Amino acid sequence: MGLPAMAQPSPVWNAADIKLQMKKLDTLGSVLYIAAHPDDENTRLLGYLAKEKLYRTGYLSLTRGDGGQNLVGNEQSELLGLIRTQELLAARRIDGAEQFFTRAQDFGFSKNPQETFTIWDREKILGDVVYMIRKFQPDVIICRFPADSRAGHGHHTASAMLAEEAYAAAADPARFPEQLKQLKPWQAKRILWNTFNFGSVNTTADDQFKMDVGTFNPLLGKGFGEIAAESRSQHKSQGFGVPASRGSSQEYFLTIKGNTPKNNLLDDVNTSWARVPGGSKVGALVDAALAAYNMEDPAASVPALLEIRSAIQALPDGYWRNLKLRETEQLIYACAGLWAEAYSTSPTVVPGYNMEATVQLINRGPVKITLEQIDLPGKANIAGKQELAFNKFTSISQSLAVPAGTPESEPYWLAESHPVGMYIIKDPLLVGYPENIPALQAEIRFRIGDQDFTMHRPLQYKYTDPVKGEIYQPLVIAPPVVADLSSQVYIFTDTKPQSVPVKIKAMTDNVKGNVHLKLPAGFTAGTNNLSYALAAKGDEIELRFNINPVKSAAENHVDTFTVVMECNGKEYTQSLQQIRYDHIPLITLFPEAQARLVSVNLKHNGNRLGYIPGAGDMVAASLRQVGYDVTELGEKDIMGGNLQQYDAIIAGVRAYNVNARMKYWQPRLMEYVKEGGKLIIQYNVNGPLVINDLGPYPFSLSRDRVTDENAPVKLINAKDPVFHYPNEITAADFNGWVQERGLYYTVNADKAYTRLFAMNDKGESPLDGAALLAHYGKGCYVYTGLSFFRQLPAGVPGAYRLFVNLISVK
Structure with missing residues (x-):
């Protein structure tokens, strides 16, 4: 059998679309x-x-x-x-x-x-x-x-x-x-x-x-x-x-x-109906319907499509029979002008709590259509039998309890740790x-001609945006309460406690209980049981916990803590994460409310950093975690500001690929280095680049990379000051890296550059283009293809130590 069709809103087909679909009905x-x-x-x-x-x-x-x-x-x-x-x-x-x-x-x-x-x-x-x-x-x-x-x-x-x-x-x-x-x-x-x-x-x-x-x-x-x-x-x-x-x-x-x-x-x-036993009759009916199709009157094809549906239903159960039956039903709805949808008045619902649901229908054609019954989750037959009059909009609303046990809006492949x-x-x-099969659907039963139909429509959230107009979004099924952590990584370099704000949000009315942190060994919280009470859906409260490391880190270590919320006698540990972009539907998931506790033997000098945003990296936020004052730089800052106030300036990943202004900012950045500044450029792909000369001396970018995150790393000149100040860097600082070592390494670098590392994937020759360092004027320039944009947000201790040394290079 074929894949079952996902419940979707009514297809909006014009007469040409319908003809194309009728032709497809004839192709197997x-x-x-x-x-x-x-x-x-x-x-x-x-x-x-x-x-x-x-x-x-x-x-x-x-x-x-x-x-x-x-x-x-x-x-x-x-x-x-x-x-x-x-x-x-x-x-x-x-x-x-x-x-x-x-x-x-x-x-x-x-x-x-x-x-x-x-x-x-x-x-x-x-x-x-x-x-x-x-x-x-x-x-x-x-x-x-x-x-x-x-x-x-x-x-x-x-x-x-x-x-x-x-x-x-x-x-x-x-x-x-x-x-x-x-x-x-x-x-x-x-x-x-x-x-x-x-x-x-x-x-x-x-x-x-x-x-x-x-x-x-x-x-x-x-x-x-x-x-x-x-x-x-x-x-x-x-x-x-x-x-x-x-x-x-x-x-x-x-x-x-x-x-x-x-x-x-x-x-x-054989792509005709003859490939299905008994299908030749269906093929003849489809051919006749196609020949008679009038693009100015699609509804005239409904009787022929009903006959085709009956003929398909008479065939033995099988792949093409079931697939073409669904296609035929969609054609009948489109030709008849039948439109139906189901929606919620709220963007979020919670299992066991009430919601308001509405089913809307209209018959925009001359074909007689009788509404037989509408079933909603937990509510059967919310509408009596009635004929859908021509072009008369019908709206039926119902309050219902979301069935207990309805799965939350978690992508099914992310439901388990992996x-x-x-x-x-x-x-x-x-x-x-x-994607997920919609958990909440309306089942709508019709009679068209002498045949019964069952249509499924997902319950969606529909609202009107004052700028964009009518908007449809997936309906979010949520736990009653969620927690939000302002950071996913907390860096501890000594025994000083850190204040960890936890925002508790109600996803329904009248939620209350207690919150505590499930901490790993080696960490304590001063008061680890705080209460909350939220009266209305959407209300929030911020609770603060002080996390204390028992002792200062002698070795680098990564742990995890979890927020645990008690509500109505049950414990919940989810956060709420939503991804919003105009080109895709709203994406919602409920990952564990967790953050990493990174104990790292880390020293750093300097305080003020300038950061030029690249293509979607979180390095600036990670550097703030270790105490840097990071300012994102734009046109006015770079072309007219005082760059010398920054201890270092860092360019985000792929900045020279995606930011056309880098071409014009480059002379100012080189002048900043020449006058004593430190400039760190993170990886860029080798084309297209807005300029070819990324540094004070020539080098090229290749497609070379080291994909094994555990590949051995050699310090080419272990005596170089960059490996000793302010942190003593060893091969151990490359332990625990994620996904890769780096990508788009440098080649053909001028002799003015110092190559810092050699590394390679198994069976390959060593690559020495992962990082370059050059003194230029009074300052220092660094280019690195190491994937700090992955390592720092992941809380890799050695990556922090190495990046701080690059910032601090003299």
Whole structure:
């Protein structure tokens, strides 16, 4: 069977959209595209397959892109994966494909599949790919990458290896037999590699099977190069806005397994209704409905679509029968002009507490539609049987108690703590879904003609913004109370206590109880049991706890504390986190209300730092944690301010990639160094750069990186003062790093620079471009590709010690 449709608002289809969907109803073919990350997919090909060839088309991304960089904000890791998930869904709404995932987590750049499979559980991820193949039942599977080094990334290569293995395993009942309780073995006709020409790497050839996907679709009013550009430009967190292309464009394919297509991607696949036993009658009815379709009167097609629905229902249960039945029902709603939605008057609801829900409907066509019944969660039959009069708006409201046990709005793949590289999903039937199935839905029953229909609509939050107008957001299901910590890391360099503010927020009315901190050994809190009472939903109170380390840190150590809130006899430990960007829906999650307690033997000199923001890093906030006075610098500060007041100026990650003003600020920054200042430039990608000369002396940026966060690090000149003041730096300061050592290292550096470190991934030659230091005039310049933007927010003690030494260099 196919994937069950998520409950969604009524589709807004115009007459051309309806015709395209009717044509799709007559096409029974499917293609699954497989790659590793958001942005790996070929959006032009996906759009062409979904909206020109009208195949059911899916993109299986092994990961959610958690390990990349963020150009729109400071979210990293799982939070970035949430953003990229929604960007992928936005892309799919444009190109018409469907989106799926495995449990694999993007842990950052990987140089080869051997490294990838030391972090990913190969058998489990293979099982997920097999599961999706059996569930989606693709006639053809397409890989974006080859299973060798030409893929350019260990995840890319691994995706092709897994796809090829899953192609055979999905057809083998002895492989992953536990899946066969719900699914059946599936053998795709062939698996192909969609070869590419990526600048310096051209894997296409004239003797490969190819097809022109640059056609123009008059029903869409666009060519697929234009649709692809709109789709790909949804990857905004990656800065992937691209121009539209128009005209002929070839896509090339090499066969991995199965026979090679000659005329069509789905050669030897029957894509008509004749592939379904007894389906020829349905095919004839669809052909007749298409021929009779009047774009000026879609409602005239409803009788024919009702007949088609009856004919499909008479077929034996099966994949295409169920999929096309849902498509037919959506067409009936669209042609009839039936619109329905369900919403809450509050953005947040709490299980066990009351909420106000409203269902709204309208019949905008001449077809007779009878409303039979509306069921809401915990409330059956809130509306009596009634005919929906033509163009008369109907609104039905009901107060109800949110059923106890309704799951909170936590992305299902984040519900359990997980190791690096793999999400833990307890319910195997959830694997593949891009987002949660809506927990609260309205069930609306209609009668159209002589047939009964059941429509599901998710309860959403709808409101009117005075600037943006009517806004829909996912309804948030929350615990009754949450805690907010102002910092995720607390740095202790001595035994002085730190005041930790904890903000308690009511998510419903009348909540009260006590709050305490669950502290690790070695820490105490003066008064560790404070009460709260909040009368109204949304009320907040700030409580302050003084955390004391028992003794000063002789060794660097990282611990964690948790906020525990008692409410109505239960304990809650969640915080509330929301990600808001205009290009995606509101994202809500309830992570543990925790923060790291970092004990570090750290000395620092200087006090005032200037910080030039880069692309979404949290380094400035991390430096404030260790006592620095950090000022973010802008145009007036740099071009007209007194830069010499700062003990050091630091440029955030990718500042020279994303800030066009760096070109004009650079002379002032170099003058600042020359007059005695210290300038630290964090990593930039090697192109495009707003200027090529990033330092006082020449050097270049490469794509070199060290991806193993545990790779040994050698201090090239251990006697250099940078390793001794104010902290004694040793190889131990590279313990506990996360995701990577660094990226986009320097090469071809002038002799005026001192190279500080040598490091390498296993089996590779040492790289000495992770950090450069040069004296210039009276001051000092540092360029570093070390990933401090990951280490400092993660509370890595040695990273703090090293960064402070770079700030303090003489």
